Amino acid sequence: MGLLNFIKKIEPDKKKSPLLHTAYDAFFTFAYAPNSVTKEGVHIRDGMDLKRLMVHVVLAMQLCYLFGTYNIGHQHFVAAGQYLGFMEGFHLKLAFGLIQLLPIFVVAHVVGLGIEFVVASKKGHPVEEGFLVSGALIPLIMPPDIPLWILALSVAFAVIIGKEAFGGTGMNIWNIALLARVFVFFAYPLTIAGDEVWIAGYEKIAGGQVAQYGWWHTGFFNSIFDALGLPLFTAGTAVVDGYSGATPLALAYQGGWEKVTQSFSSSQLFWGAIPGSIGETAKPLIIFGAIFLAVTKVASWRIMLSMFGGLVFGTIILNAWGATPFMSITWDQHLLMGSFLFAMAFMATDPVTASNTNTGKWIYGFLIGFTGILIRVINPAYPEGWMLAILFVNTFSPTIDHYVVEANIKKRLSNA
């Protein structure tokens, strides 16, 4: 009680310092559920609120975060030909992953939340929780080697133009995290083009390229590892000859499933020790997250199921066409590569940008699955399609809803 009274006493004035008040309010409501009671309408309210909803989505992603962090380190050392077993050099890989991931995580949140705080203070309403999920998703869909300034620009773009310009949480048309990713995709294409950006820590992926270790590696962590008697980050670590750093999708584009299986086994693809965006590789963890969200009814199972159906349908048609080896890859093989499962579990199911009616959700998910697989297989420039497919169908989700509602209206009028 004493703590609560103290906190209430230091509340900044709303008029004199709006930004401080907004920041205070955001942290206060984060810690304490407000004491407001119902006024008109229902007298009791459901225990679920938006903060709780958002936090459950973030929780579902945490396993992907853990694995993704570790995988950044694992891919780094595999490129150097060292510690090839997944669990070998555990401490080094974890440390490397953390050093790479934490700045990305912090920059995404500081930029995004900072913009949200400023806009909320200008408009005079409390900070709304939508960014909790977007901020957690953005690091997971970026390549591990992304320069921080590009990341900051893309987050600023997504939040200002994708969200606040439309009216804030609940009003955006396009998925915010994907807008950040698509900004990087279109504005800085050379940064993420090619195979090199998926392995962190080297300037170029070619034989003999030396790893770039900073003070955090050689100063901070090395001293800890030294004290514990564990192997250290060595300065001369270099990429082995012949290592290409290609992701499975890049290989599939070049030569179909046979080319993929030359470098990665099916089980490796499934369990996720492959290069890719930070969070998208560990399929069982994503499936666990998807089931968690579907069972707690935080995400819509209809969208997930229909997106899977769209994938299968599109793959069957492409298999029949069979013009390139990429087209002959079957749907179960497509599931193992790229970010389909991640997009299905976390991106497509965003309730604000998806269709609102249940019928609409079936159509929406199916269209994403179908369009996405077409983009992945037929598009010559970039072997992944889910980001573009989801943004594309996001544009049409109000239209889908419109026609579902129109059908309802017509049915009612015809019965009158």
Place this chain on the structure above:
Amino acid sequence: MIGLSASLAVFGQSGSNSPNYFVSAVVGVSMFIGIWALITITNNLLFMEAKKVGIDTSKNDFSIIPSVDAAFRKTGNESSNAGFVRLNKGFDIKLAGKAKSVFLERGTNRIALKPTNFIGLSPIPKVEVVVGDSVKAGDVIFYDKKNPDVKFVSPVSGEVVAINRGDKRAIADIVILVDRNQSYKTFNVPSLDADRSTLVNFMMESGAWTMINQRPFDVIADANEIPSNIFISTFDSAPLAPDNNMVIQGQQDAFQKGIDVLAKLTSGQVHLGLSASAGKPFEGFTNVKKTVFSGKHPAGNVGVQIHHTAPIRGNAKVWTLGVQEVISIGNLFLTGKFDGSRVVAVTGGELSQTGYVRTYIGACVADLVAGDVKHDNVRYISGDVLSGKQVDKEGFLDFRADQLTVIKEGNEYELFGWLLPLAPRPTISGTFPNFLYPNYEFEANTNTHGEQRAFVESGQYEQVLPMDIYVQHLAKAVLAGDIEKMEGMGINELTEEDVALCEFVCTSKIPLQSIIRQGLDTMREQA
């Protein structure tokens, strides 16, 4: 079909090694289309033949394959004249403080009539009494100058002690001190064979007309409009709602008489909605069409029952009444005296004793509670927690209320309340472990559990409303002021109590009932 088999042969000889999903898919789809076309053509031929012969085609279903609804619908016992409707959507909120099946000895000292209970009434009705007048049960208290034939009468005999006014001199309530021994104004009851206008005039004169609720819009019934049907829901599925089986005891004759009167006033039928689990006491009534409803709340809402028996079409009007209102009308026709008595359930977790009280319309809350409340930080609600109205400790029940709920006010901060709630709370969300305790009775409080946000989650409202209405889109149409869309989406079929459960489950804490009321008021002004 020939072309299909030819192409099959060509594909079959192509000699590809991998299983050709594409071919099998095409074959499957075209077979499906072929069978579907066959069935549709046959149905249309049957339909044309039936029309030629002269069978009524709008009511009967002419198809080879029965519709999914007809195939899986459990048909009631045809001889007992009852339909059966199973409602799959909805949610039962289990709260602590259900009324025990006993009658509590609580006297009623004061009652009040509130003109604000009647939607569409002008704010300053013409009041026929002054402070200090003695009135008998059935004497006119006030009437609306726009509709002077409909009289609002006193439910009790007593002395008028106060006429309280609110903003802009609108009448807030008229308080009457209740006599120890009741005296009644005697009415000349017309026989049931009289023509409709005689019965209507009698009911308007005697105050019984105010018992009738007209839909759409939940207003006082229009004497010039003949309703297409009359609906009575015999059970209330709201949280802590009273059990009407306690109410109907000893009043079966009055209820039957009320039904007979109402049957004369409509061009259609009087419909009774019975509960599948507890409808036995209402099975014996005649001159009605009974339908049994099985499902969670809001299965007991008369609006939901209307939607599933005879939905309101076009400009039609229907009437709805509660069980106690029908009993009042029946007693009026049986005895010639206005029956303003009510059985009120006194419920809620903050009372030491819950039960039923025999009292009158508009009873004083303090008399009903009789100081039995556990502490002071409570909220008194006339009605149930979902669609009831907050009243003062010294306030009065609403005209149609048959329940008083007393729950805790939730005006305290909770540390990380949204992440790790310490006290159990009712919710529809799977993120709480409530599914482990299906019969737990929650101590609800009035905390909002979060702040109001924009619409984020979708599908929640439709999950708990068993009607074919897209509530979220309807709410957006109301906020946008799109009248045609509101009407097309079925706002006329709704009233606040139907969307009250939707407002409860809303994650974004949107004031849905007030949005729907705003839409209904707009529609009413248009009409």
